Structure formats: C-alpha cells, structure tokens
Amino acid sequence: MLSKPKSVLLPLLLAFAVFGATAASRAAVKVGEPFPALSEFGLVGDVPVSLEGKVTLIDFWASWCAPCKASFPALDAIQRERGPQGLRVIGVSVDEKPSQYRSFLKKLAPSFLTLHDAEQRLVKAVVVPSMPTTYLLDRRGIVRYIHNGFHGANTVKALNEQLTSLLTEKL
Amino acid sequence: MKTRRRPRFLIVALFVAVAAGGGCSAVQPWERAALASYSMRADRDPLAMAMTEHMNFSREASTGGRGVGGSGCGCN
Numbered sequence: 001m002l003s004k005p006k007s008v009l010l011p012l013l014l015a016f017a018v019f020g021a022t023a024a025s026r027a028a029v030k031v032g033e034p035f036p037a038l039s040e041f042g043l044v045g046d047v048p049v050s051l052e053g054k055v056t057l058i059d060f061w062a063s064w065c066a067p068c069k070a071s072f073p074a075l076d077a078i079q080r081e082r083g084p085q086g087l088r089v090i091g092v093s094v095d096e097k098p099s100q101y102r103s104f105l106k107k108l109a110p111s112f113l114t115l116h117d118a119e120q121r122l123v124k125a126v127v128v129p130s131m132p133t134t135y136l137l138d139r140r141g142i143v144r145y146i147h148n149g150f151h152g153a154n155t156v157k158a159l160n161e162q163l164t165s166l167l168t169e170k171l
Numbered sequence: 172m173k174t175r176r177r178p179r180f181l182i183v184a185l186f187v188a189v190a191a192g193g194g195c196s197a198v199q200p201w202e203r204a205a206l207a208s209y210s211m212r213a214d215r216d217p218l219a220m221a222m223t224e225h226m227n228f229s230r231e232a233s234t235g236g237r238g239v240g241g242s243g244c245g246c247n
C-alpha cells in the first residue's frame with residue numbers, strides 16, 4: 001500500500017502529465033508541410049487568394065516585440081530587392097489591439113503587405129515558436145525554411161541564401 | 172478502518188491535483204504583450220533602483236547582479 005505522501009504525489013504527477021501532454025499536443029507547421037491557406041483565418045487586410053505561384057516570405061510580428069521592429073527595414077529591403085524576381089513578403093501581426101497595429105505601421109510604413117491576425121487564429125494554427133518567426137514558402141506554398149527571431153546581418157544572410165535558391169527553382 | 176479511508180483520501184487528492192493542474196498554462200510567444208510592457212521591467216524606476224542598490228551596497232555588502240536583458244517578451 002502507498003503511504004500518504006506517496007498517494008498524494010501519484011495523482012498530482014498524473015494530473016500534471018495529462019495537462020502537460022495537452023499543452024504540447026498542438027502540432028506546429030514544419031519544413032516540408034504546406035502552409036495553411038491565409039483566407040481561412042479571418043485576417044484583416046488584403047489577403048492573397050493563394051500562396052502558390054510566388055516565393056513567399058511570411059513574417060509573424062507584434063508591435064511590442066523589439067526584434068520585430070528591428071527586422072522591418074531588413075524585410076523592406078528584401079522585398080524591394082527580390083520582389084521583381086518573384087518574391088512577396090507578408091508581415092502578419094499578432095497584436096490584440098488594432099490601434100497598436102495601426103500605429104506601428106504608421107511609424108515604420110513598410111512597402112510589403114501586412115495583415116492583422118487580430119483573433120490570433122493563424123498564429124495558433126501555425127504554432128509560432130518565437131517572436132518574430134519567418135517562414136519561407138516555395139512556389140507551391142510548401143514551407144522550405146523557418147527562421148526564429150531576428151539577429152541582424154546573420155538573419156538577413158540566412159534569408160538571402162535560402163531565397164537565392166528558392167527563386168531560381170522552377171515549378 | 173484504514174482501507175476504508177484510503178480511497179476517499181485518494182479521490183480528494185486527485186480532485187485537488189486536477190483543480191491545481193487546471194491553472195497551469197504555458198504562455199505562448201504571441202501572448203506576451205503584457206509581459207513585454209515597460210511596466211514589467213525591473214529597472215523602470217531609476218530612483219527606486221538607485222535606492223535599492225544603495226541599500227544592498229551599504230547593508231548587505233553587495234551590489235550589481237541585475238543584468239536582465241529586456242522585459243519578459245522572450246523575443247529572439
């Protein structure tokens with residue numbers, strides 16, 4: 001028979017294991033998997049009908065995230081440089097308050113498309129591992145590269161290497 | 172007597188564990204707006220910080236050890 005402390009410990013461990021498993025059960029979008037269709041998540045903005053046909057860079061950001069702010073000029077430069085080669089950059093904000101989303105965009109005025117995931121439905125479906133996170137999709141809408149965070153020149157270099165390879169690929 | 176009380180005790184322990192476990196939740200990266208707020212920073216008030224440092228230095232013979240980068244957004 002179990003002693004009293006042990007009999008308390010067992011159900012406690014069991015309960016925490018169950019709650020832990022439930023929390024970890026959500027599946028994140030991984031490299032090699034198709035990215036979910038943006039039109040299914042009630043995003044605010046000029047949502048593209050399809051993610052196919054162009055190489056797409058999807059960046060999840062928030063106004064309260066300092067590295068996201070630092071990443072905007074770099075993403076802007078990538079859009080301007082690689083846009084004519086067939087790249088489209090999409091910034092998805094996970095801000096809960098529309099006013100914060102609008103004021104951030106007013107200050108930084110990016111040239112790339114921005115969407116607002118106000119209900120945080122897309123970010124929950126993708127299970128973004130950090131803020132910011134960048135997903136590179138090939139012309140078939142398949143995730144080919146995931147970059148966590150923004151680390152200045154290192155991130156830009158990593159993204160450009162991947163983009164060079166993706167943009168030269170043919171369908 | 173003992174064998175009668177044990178299952179009831181286990182049920183109560185399980186109920187408490189489930190109730191306590193229900194409060195557990197992982198804060199996801201996209202839910203950290205409040206944690207990233209300026210008011211969550213330990214060094215938001217320079218005067219209070221200087222006074223605390225002075226107290227630690229003069230009474231506890233210690234100083235520093237506050238090197239925490241940023242707030243709680245966990246970005247990057």
